[in-house]
Amino acid sequence: MYSDVLNTIGFFNDWERLLFEKEIKLRYVNKNEILLQKGNIAASVFFNLKGSLYQHIKNEEKVEIIIDLHPENEWVLNHGSFLTQQPANSTITSYSGGIVLELSIQSIHYLIGQSLSFLQLNKIINTAVSRIALFDNALTPREKYIYVLDTRPQLLQEFPLKMIASYLKITPETISRVREIILRGKSFY
Incomplete structure (x- = not known):
């Protein structure tokens, strides 16, 4: 089992x-x-x-x-x-x-x-x-968030945004802006 x-x-x-x-x-x-x-x-x-x-x-x-x-x-x-x-x-x-x-x-x-x-x-x-890829590639906040959306979307359902922001090494305010821009379909950074 x-x-x-x-x-x-x-x-x-x-x-x-x-x-x-x-x-x-x-x-x-x-x-x-x-x-x-x-x-x-x-x-x-x-x-x-x-x-x-x-x-x-x-x-x-x-x-x-x-x-x-x-x-x-x-x-x-x-x-x-x-x-x-x-x-x-x-x-x-x-x-x-x-x-x-x-x-x-x-x-x-x-x-x-x-x-x-x-x-x-x-x-x-x-x-x-695998986490090293997030930081070795100097990704923008938008790219980091999209990486999570594409590869580990369950994180967004199981953890608060503040923890996800810390994991991505961005501020909670930045992750909120990135989320809003992505939801509206605009480009960022």
Whole structure:
């Protein structure tokens, strides 16, 4: 049943799916529950079955900066900490409460040792890098918003505009203007 999440990353036979089912942990999370605290080492990846999660930091002024937003049916991890096994520089928190599947790094190693098909789990790490495209390409606020509309529209339904603006590194006022201009069909920037 939970092995269906493997369809998001590749093909696995029935035996491999059974192995995965034995290693995955079902976890119910409350609203505002922390899955990974800044300063701790990321020892797991999560698949968000229900609810919304987000990654964030606080700047020098103690203002929360959104690093990433995770709606349902997405893999979630702190990329840097998980790969390097160094302390995380951000926190992963449940925004709405929900259900996640948790797969530990030890379980990943065990699964790969049992079947090389589990090397496909590396695709989880690759998806965590997708956010970089937003900022490496020096996109305008309009282009960033259109990127979200085109690639992750569920964010607009699950998170408040203020969080989306922080994620896109634009002000809430700018995102409101961009939305209005797009709705009116005008060009911007």
